[in-house]
Amino acid sequence: MTRLSIPKVTPWLPLLITGVCLGYSTTVITRLPWWALFFIAATWVGVGLKLRWGRPANARYRKVWPWSLLPISLLGIYVYLADSFGNVDLGAVFFHLQAGMAEHGGAGKMLLALTYVLTVSAVLASVTWLSRHDQRWRLSERFFAIALLAANPLLYGIGQRSAAIVTDDGAWLDRRYIEPPNTELADPPNLLLLYLESIERTYANEAFSEAYADLSALGEGGAVFEGVRQMENTGWTMAGMIASQCGVPLMPAGLLHDSQFEPLSKVVPGVDCLGDVLAKRGYRLSFLGGASTQFAGKGLFYRGHQFSTVKGKEELMPELEDPDYINSWGLYDDTLYDVTASEVRRLHEEDDGPWAVVNLSIAGHAPSGFPSQTCLNRQGEFDGQDILYSVECSARLARDFIERLAAEGLLDNTLIVVLSDHLTMRVSVWDQLIALDRDNTFIMLGDGISPQRVQRSATMLDVFPTILDAMGLTLNENRAGLGASLLSSQPTLVETHGLETLNERLREETALQQRLWEGLAPQRREQEATAEQVTETPTDQANEIEIMR
Incomplete structure (x- = not known):
């Protein structure tokens, strides 16, 4: 009797997950039409297979945790906010966290947030698999992590607001x-x-x-x-x-509030x-x-x-x-x-x-x-x-x-x-x-x-x-x-x-x-x-x- 074999899903699956998410994030942040995500995903998977990402010659497995896990998570938060609200206003985020979000009617947003959590988790797992199985990813993804941090509008905005404490003139308005x-x-x-x-x-x-x-x-x-x-x-x-x-x-x-952990x-x-x-x-x-x-x-x-x-x-x-x-x-x-x-x-x-x-x-x-x-x-x-x-x-x-x-x-x-x-x-x-x-x-x-x-x-x-x-x-x-x-x-x-x-x-x-x-x-x-x-x-x-x- 012929034994049934399970087809290998790697590196196809990690490449597909990261490609689709990259395409979707690009269409959310830019004005590209939604169908552009398929072109971006196909290009990503094609390049990955051509370069044998995840299955290089002389592959050396190493159990590492990628540097980019946190930057990817933070970018996921920004994409979620942009997808939900269009323009991301950091002031709105900070104020609602402090003033309270009880009794809101955004049940649909909660479902979307859960979907994002699961999707970002899949991306993190995919990047981890690629980094552990491909030494080229292990060497380059730390630079990718820095690029993600630098390009994240959420962190850029936080940096601008933090810089206000040392500005030359904080009383213009x-x-x-x-x-x-x-x-x-x-x-x-x-x-x-x-x-x-x-x-x-x-x-x-x-x-x-x-x-x-x-x-x-x-x-x-x-x-x-x-x-x-x-x-x-x-x-x-x-x-x-x-x-x-x-x-x-x-x-x-913000930090001007006397009781930081109270509404x-x-x-x-x-x-x-x-x-x-x-x-x-x-x-x-x-x-x-x-x-x-x-x-x-x-x-x-x-x-x-x-x-x-x-x-x-x-x-x-x-x-x-x-x-x-x-x-x-x-x-x-x-x-x-x-x-x-x-x-x-x-x-x-x-x-x-x-x-x-x-x-x-x-x-x-x-x-x-x-x-x-x-x-x-x-x-x-x-x-x-x-x-x-x-x-x-x-x-x-x-x-x-x-x-x-x-x-x-x-x-x-x-x-x-x-x-x-x-x-x-x-x-x-x-x-x-x-x-x-x-x-x-x-x-x-x-x-x-x-x-x-x-x-x-x-x-x-x-x-x-x-x-x-x-x-x-x-x-x-x-x-x-x-x-x-x-x-x-x-x-x-x-x-x-x-x-x-x-x-x-x-x-x-x-x-x-x-x-x-x-x-x-x-x-x-x-x-x-x-x-x-x-x-x-x-x-x-x-x-x-x-x-x-």
């Missing part, structure tokens, strides 16, 4: 910070601030058909701001809200934000969001900045008629808008001074969104992937909500702000988006807001003073925080210095970080005492005489 105004309001308007998760204005481009049409129609009755770009540390939900309500980028507490107890307590400014003027403040307020310090931020009503998934679910009508993050938008309408009615009926309501929807959340049943009934079947379906849903629900409140007479003397919290992360139309000049949604409606299109080079930092200006507050030099009112002629920091310069300065900044987080006043005073010794270049000083007073 802090010197440009302006405290919010102390002036009073003669006829304080109400404020309705709607954050539409990831619904950037870029979707208004004709490449995305009519997905943004309802927001475009809404903007015809008010001011539409074009050119609100995204600087670093403003590109995720909490960062976008803090930038637009405090006028500062969200610099994580944050406050979020940016060192600066006055929109809630603080309005609370001083007698406003009743409410925040309503479909997701958990425990995620990423959201509840801590709003409660710590004077919001008396802060409700998310945990607080709102007991009030639902159908507790099963939820998604992995929390409430669907149609439910959330109904709850928000009830809150506005309550505040209106109490008639106990002006109110401000902040709403954070979820329909546009990457990668595919969470369209509600109302949208399914109107738009037809959802394929579970097309983000434009969810964009259309989010835009229509926001427009319907505003028109409903207006029809009930609840928006008299009310400033309405419709805003994306940040640019979207990786979605089904990612390649089309990144080929365009991207900017955030920023629309203002209300009494005294004449229909207009304002084209300015700005960031989310400029939203904060623009809202205060539109509400009738007199600003110091038309500025607040690091932003400038887009209703004024005051140049923004982007117009003066450019976005790249801002990002470079942010990576070196330490004084502003100390301003944001509590317990750092002594360090700030020391820096302020020596600030006059800092010499700026003529470019730094241009158009900023008022700022440096």
Whole structure:
């Protein structure tokens, strides 16, 4: 009887695993189409077989552990982040680790993370096998390890942030910070601030058909701001809200946090934000969001900045008629808008001074969104992937909500702000988006807001003073925080210095970080005492005489 033999899988299998993973990583990090991974993998395997990788002449086996195991693992982390979110923002990684990631709705991300762990483990096993069976790999892979470390954007970013502690000038941004105004309001308007998760204005481009049409129609009755770009540390939900309500980028507490192994107890307590400014003027403040307020310090931020009503998934679910009508993050938008309408009615009926309501929807959340049943009934079947379906849903629900409140007479003397919290992360139309000049949604409606299109080079930092200006507050030099009112002629920091310069300065900044987080006043005073010794270049000083007073 002929004995069955098991075909040899080496070196085919190690070469195939490393080749496919190399190809996939390349397509994730670059703009190459997904099918390019097959060409890269085939080329890798072909070269490996031609050079007899893993089965060289005069093979000498040695049980070694490759130098590249750690660098490969770190690169795997970066590729996972890039695959999940598109652009990797280290600030987001650090902040979420410190503020907490409990009660998140990213179950799909957890499955993807597990897949990555298994895949990277297979790559590590393959590289180990090749190094042990091929002396050429043993000699060369240590240099490969160094190259991987040097090329990893994750480590490059960490190195840049670490270098900030020895920078010559770590207070460039802090010197440009302006405290919010102390002036009073003669006829304080109400404020309705709607954050539409990831619904950037870029979707208004004709490449995305009519997905943004309802927001475009809404903007015809008010001011539409074009050119609100995204600087670093403003590109995720909490960062976008803090930038637009405090006028500062969200610099994580990092080593400035007193208890490194405990969650944050406050979020940016060192600066006055929109809630603080309005609370001083007698406003009743409410925040309503479909997701958990425990995620990423959201509840801590709003409660710590004077919001008396802060409700998310945990607080709102007991009030639902159908507790099963939820998604992995929390409430669907149609439910959330109904709850928000009830809150506005309550505040209106109490008639106990002006109110401000902040709403954070979820329909546009990457990668595919969470369209509600109302949208399914109107738009037809959802394929579970097309983000434009969810964009259309989010835009229509926001427009319907505003028109409903207006029809009930609840928006008299009310400033309405419709805003994306940040640019979207990786979605089904990612390649089309990144080929365009991207900017955030920023629309203002209300009494005294004449229909207009304002084209300015700005960031989310400029939203904060623009809202205060539109509400009738007199600003110091038309500025607040690091932003400038887009209703004024005051140049923004982007117009003066450019976005790249801002990002470079942010990576070196330490004084502003100390301003944001509590317990750092002594360090700030020391820096302020020596600030006059800092010499700026003529470019730094241009158009900023008022700022440096």
